[in-house]
Amino acid sequence: MSVGVLGAGAFGTALAISLGQTAPVLLWARDAKQAQLMHQNRENKARLPGFFLPANVVVTSNLADLQKCDVLLLAVPAQKLRQFLRGVDQMVAGKTLVACCKGIELETGMGPVDIAREICPQSEHAILTGPSFANDIAKGLPTALTLACANPNRARDLQQELSNSTLRLYRTTDVTGAQLGGALKNVIAIACGAAIGARLGESARAALMTRGNAEMQRYAQFKGADPATLSGLSGFGDLVLTCTSDLSRNYRFGLSLGAGKAFDPETTVEGAATACAVARDARENALDLPILSVVAALVENRLDVADAMATLLSRSLKEE
Numbered sequence: 001m002s003v004g005v006l007g008a009g010a011f012g013t014a015l016a017i018s019l020g021q022t023a024p025v026l027l028w029a030r031d032a033k034q035a036q037l038m039h040q041n042r043e044n045k046a047r048l049p050g051f052f053l054p055a056n057v058v059v060t061s062n063l064a065d066l067q068k069c070d071v072l073l074l075a076v077p078a079q080k081l082r083q084f085l086r087g088v089d090q091m092v093a094g095k096t097l098v099a100c101c102k103g104i105e106l107e108t109g110m111g112p113v114d115i116a117r118e119i120c121p122q123s124e125h126a127i128l129t130g131p132s133f134a135n136d137i138a139k140g141l142p143t144a145l146t147l148a149c150a151n152p153n154r155a156r157d158l159q160q161e162l163s164n165s166t167l168r169l170y171r172t173t174d175v176t177g178a179q180l181g182g183a184l185k186n187v188i189a190i191a192c193g194a195a196i197g198a199r200l201g202e203s204a205r206a207a208l209m210t211r212g213n214a215e216m217q218r219y220a221q222f223k224g225a226d227p228a229t230l231s232g233l234s235g236f237g238d239l240v241l242t243c244t245s246d247l248s249r250n251y252r253f254g255l256s257l258g259a260g261k262a263f264d265p266e267t268t269v270e271g272a273a274t275a276c277a278v279a280r281d282a283r284e285n286a287l288d289l290p291i292l293s294v295v296a297a298l299v300e301n302r303l304d305v306a307d308a309m310a311t312l313l314s315r316s317l318k319e320e
């Protein structure tokens with residue numbers, strides 16, 4: 001199996017570094033100058049400084065070079081995936097596409113695998129997701145991830161091929177559950193960051209994580225996923241990581257919302273658009289998703305953090 005990584009951001013670069021320890025990897029960057037610099041310097045100074053690309057990794061901006069790969073990891077942000085795939089659909093047809101992004105498309109409510117399936121119907125589709133900061137993967141620290149593919153035999157092959165001595169993949173056929181876990185945990189991380197940023201305390205964060213987890217399971221069930229998938233690495237595992245670490249951009253975005261500080265608009269924060277997509281679905285289908293919906297209201301500046309918390313706390317009392 002020969003692997004290509006499409007997208008040379010922090011995560012695509014980290015995956016290339018890890019997989020490149022044992023096999024050749026092609027890493028595609030859209031910017032020709034950036035690709036050339038990365039290839040020469042053996043470092044992605046812009047997105048993942050301080051980590052060096054093993055000799056096995058070839059960086060290119062020429063999509064035609066990826067023709068020889070049979071597995072392509074899609075590491076562009078979820079909101080950009082459709083536009084990106086539309087431009088490369090001929091080249092990727094028939095290859096196995098492994099989405100490595102975490103989000104729900106704002107306009108359509110679709111996850112990355114749903115989008116890839118729609119645009120590239122002749123390809124095989126999978127998603128790689130779970131608790132894994134780019135820095136940790138690039139450092140070679142132990143990381144466990146979920147590989148979801150509807151075809152169980154292909155899931156086994158991919159699990160085998162993409163695992164190595166520090167990346168340990170677990171497999172599932174529940175693609176919908178896996179893509180929802182990775183997308184929704186980002187929204188809850190924004191809520192947790194906002195609570196901590198507004199000095200509402202660690203107990204509030206624990207409550208948001210736990211009730212957020214319940215909302216993730218409820219929404220996943222509504223979308224036809226197995227709620228148990230959300231208790232695995234792609235759901236609970238990534239929820240814990242992202243809601244408790246300053247390394248998470250979603251969490252940091254929440255911190256700045258809570259503290260009333262500005263946040264760099266160029267930073268990839270997948271949970272913001274995802275919150276709005278899910279909140280719309282909740283409204284249209286009368287789903288009870290209070291935390292996910294309140295984050296959408298925060299992101300859209302319809303509520304401030306104090307009002308958001310008051311909204312959550314004033315709801316009628318419920319059975320757990």
Ligand SMILES: NC(=O)C1=CN([C@@H]2O[C@H](COP(=O)(O)OP(=O)(O)OC[C@H]3O[C@@H](n4cnc5c(N)ncnc54)[C@H](O)[C@@H]3O)[C@@H](O)[C@H]2O)C=CC1
Binds near residue numbers: 030077270
């Ligand atoms: N950074 C991390 O620790 C992790 C990130 N992820 C996921 O990986 C995905 C990508 O995130 P990062 O690499 O961290 O983001 P990043 O912000 O570091 O990089 C994004 C990359 O996408 C490229 N890009 C943006 N728009 C594009 C377009 N229209 N066409 C082609 N390429 C485009 C950019 O040039 C950039 O190289 C996100 O969905 C994120 O949730 C998943 C696990 C860990």
Ligand SMILES: O=C(CO)COP(=O)(O)O
Binds near residue numbers: 186189247248250269
């Ligand atoms: O998904 C991640 C870790 O698993 C990275 O989270 P952020 O996108 O919030 O940085």
